[in-house]
Amino acid sequence: MVVRNSIQKYRLDQGLTQEELADRAGVTRQTIIALEKGNYTPSVALALKLAKIFKCSVEDLFAVS
Numbered sequence: 001m002v003v004r005n006s007i008q009k010y011r012l013d014q015g016l017t018q019e020e021l022a023d024r025a026g027v028t029r030q031t032i033i034a035l036e037k038g039n040y041t042p043s044v045a046l047a048l049k050l051a052k053i054f055k056c057s058v059e060d061l062f063a064v065s
Contacts, residue, residue: 005062008036010054024053 011021011032018032025032025046034040042050051058 002038002065003041003062004038004065005035007032007050007061010056010061011036014054021053025049 007021011018016024018029018036022029022032026049027046031040035042047058047062051061054061
């Protein structure tokens with residue numbers, strides 16, 4: 001099972017840097033980098049926070065294939 005995410009797409013669409021997104025989400029820039037590369041699966045709390053930042057659903061951000 002592979003979890004794919006659209007975090008980078010949403011971030012770029014909103015004109016945010018990795019650092020800006022990290023600040024809004026309360027995580028480090030390294031966490032955002034790892035998320036975007038698919039090397040880190042976020043907690044439910046972080047996934048919900050990212051969905052709120054991007055004004056989308058968690059399902060829009062993450063897909064399992």
